[in-house]
């Protein structure tokens with residue numbers, strides 16, 4: 001199965017979530033909700049498959065509430081930090097993949113295609129910003145205003 005089209009939507013962030021993407025397989029099947037994320041610890045870029053958050057129930061009103069939410073979205077009850085119950089395999093992850101590759105090779109193929117498309121979109125955005133003479137503020141470590149910019 002080949003990825004025949006990728007669209008990348010930059011968030012404008014430099015850390016955390018950098019972009020949303022969707023990919024088309026064999027011109028007939030589209031997957032939304034792919035994400036490019038910068039890992040805070042080492043700055044490396046990773047591709048995250050579409051996922052949903054595991055949810056529990058509000059003790060006050062019974063509404064479904066994602067584990068990361070501190071408050072119930074329906075009744076406003078304060079929920080605080082809760083432990084995620086382990087699944088059958090003992091995993092206590094909050095994010096559950098909805099679709100994902102099952103071979104390492106295919107995973108690497110997706111990572112390569114998505115990160116390449118992200119880089120292309122990032123470079124295009126950078127070129128447009130430079131053309132508009134509009135230098136976005138960087139959160140530390142960036143080129144100071146009036147500083148040198150590389151041509152590439």
Ligand SMILES: [Zn+2]
Pocket residue numbers: 058059060061062063072073074075076077
């Ligand atoms: Zn509630």
